[in-house]
Amino acid sequence: MDMDKLQRDIPDLRSKALAELSSLEDRRTLDAWRVEYLGKKSEIAQWMKMLGNLSPDDRRMAGQQIHALRQTLESAFTERMREMDELEIERKLREETLDITLPGTPQAIGHLHPITRILMEIEDIFVKMGFAVVEGPEVETDAYNFEMLNVPKDHPARDMQDTFYLSEELLLRTHTSPMQVRVMEQMRPNIPVKVIVPGRVYRRDEDDATHSHAFHQVEGLVVDQNIRMSDLKGTLEEFAKALFGPEQAVRLRPSFFPFTEPSAEVDVRCIHCKGQGCRVCKQTGWIEILGAGMVHPNVLAAAGYSPDAYSGFAFGMGPERIAMLKYGISDIRLLYQNDLRFLRQFSQLR
Structure with missing residues (x-):
């Protein structure tokens, strides 16, 4: 792993991931984003596996930067998911508006034979x-x-x-x-x-x-x-x-x-x-x-x-x-x- 290249790639990945995240509109694409950037086969996961190839000082610095990147993306993912939930609730409220002034539907009540x-x-x-x-x-x-x-x-x-x-x-x-x-x-x-x-x-x-x-x-x-x-x-x-x-x-x-x-x-x-x-x-x-x-x-x-x-x-x-x-x-x-x-x-x- 090249330490200089890693320090260039981390900001680039952060910018790309956050830009894509802001454009997502539904849960299906949001889940695909999570797999791509935070999943077991993501670029961040691959970097974590290669930390052992670095010197102790570089390993500590690279580990801190990769960990900070993961935390940033996870926080952004959680926030975007919350926003989507709120939008979905607002959509349902608009579509399922109840007119409480309408008379209720009478329910048949049973009784003993x-x-x-x-x-x-x-x-x-x-x-x-x-x-x-x-x-x-x-x-x-x-x-x-x-x-x-x-x-x-x-x-x-x-x-x-x-x-x-x-x-x-x-x-x-x-x-x-x-x-x-x-x-x-x-x-x-x-x-x-x-x-x-x-x-x-x-x-x-x-x-x-x-x-x-x-x-x-x-x-x-x-x-x-x-x-x-x-x-x-x-x-x-x-x-x-x-x-x-x-x-x-x-x-x-x-x-x-x-x-x-x-x-x-x-x-x-x-x-x-x-x-x-x-x-x-x-x-x-x-x-x-x-x-x-x-x-x-x-x-x-x-x-x-x-x-x-x-x-x-x-x-x-x-x-x-x-x-x-x-x-x-x-x-x-x-x-x-x-x-x-x-x-x-x-x-x-x-």
């Missing part, structure tokens, strides 16, 4: 009464869905709950009642048992205005010592008043369910005519909303509880039916068709 609202309301009511909320499997065994609920394989009650079978022993549950046995098994020997079980159930029903092959159910179960039918009625009266209003009343009518004895259909005073009689309640003044009864001794025994020492009550209701009554819905299929024109009616509910 009416079935979800009813399920949450039911859960809140029973939780306040000390019930726990549990869930169970939708794919159930024949034993839990039928046999342990006092419905053997040849029982005629199975005809009313024909469902979708996955095998001879596996099926889509027809009700949430299997959790009666499952919960009692899990909690045995602890008492009291006091739970509700919300969930989806399935039956091979033809879809029409009042039936669906898939729907929801909320099961309730209380097991303890000295549980009576009056406890069941009192619980359901409190539930009805919380759901439909403080003036509401309930009526129990004798019925039959394989897993409760005695059993009852539970009616509430018609919320449309206040018990005076109308088309909705078929002029009776009452509307059926759920089935209930005292837990059958066979079900208690199947879960490992002595029917002589313990008793309990159970009930089951359909949230879809309650939603139809409360919101005046005439066809259950409307709840599942996802028609936004229908569902938007419930956006203001609280």
Whole structure:
């Protein structure tokens, strides 16, 4: 390396590089300039490699001058890049000017489905009464869905709950009642048992205005010592008043369910005519909303509880039916068709 030539080349390179840098207009050419003058194959890099060929004094002087040149070019590069960034921001601001006086674009806000609202309301009511909320499997065994609920394989009650079978022993549950046995098994020997079980159930029903092959159910179960039918009625009266209003009343009518004895259909005073009689309640003044009864001794025994020492009550209701009554819905299929024109009616509910 010729020291005299190097001292001539350094100012020339500085002038050339800075002149080119000032004329650059975009990031692509700026990056190319950086590679040419500051990269690993640049003239400055080559000079640094050849410093070892100089005498110690010349090496020190040349090193200082080359280093000063690199710092000058790096500072100039950084400043030019900053200028380009500012110019780009100014360009975007000019092109993306926002007129804040224009009206905004309204955004659609989602809301809860009416079935979800009813399920949450039911859960809140029973939780306040000390019930726990549990869930169970939708794919159930024949034993839990039928046999342990006092419905053997040849029982005629199975005809009313024909469902979708996955095998001879596996099926889509027809009700949430299997959790009666499952919960009692899990909690045995602890008492009291006091739970509700919300969930989806399935039956091979033809879809029409009042039936669906898939729907929801909320099961309730209380097991303890000295549980009576009056406890069941009192619980359901409190539930009805919380759901439909403080003036509401309930009526129990004798019925039959394989897993409760005695059993009852539970009616509430018609919320449309206040018990005076109308088309909705078929002029009776009452509307059926759920089935209930005292837990059958066979079900208690199947879960490992002595029917002589313990008793309990159970009930089951359909949230879809309650939603139809409360919101005046005439066809259950409307709840599942996802028609936004229908569902938007419930956006203001609280």
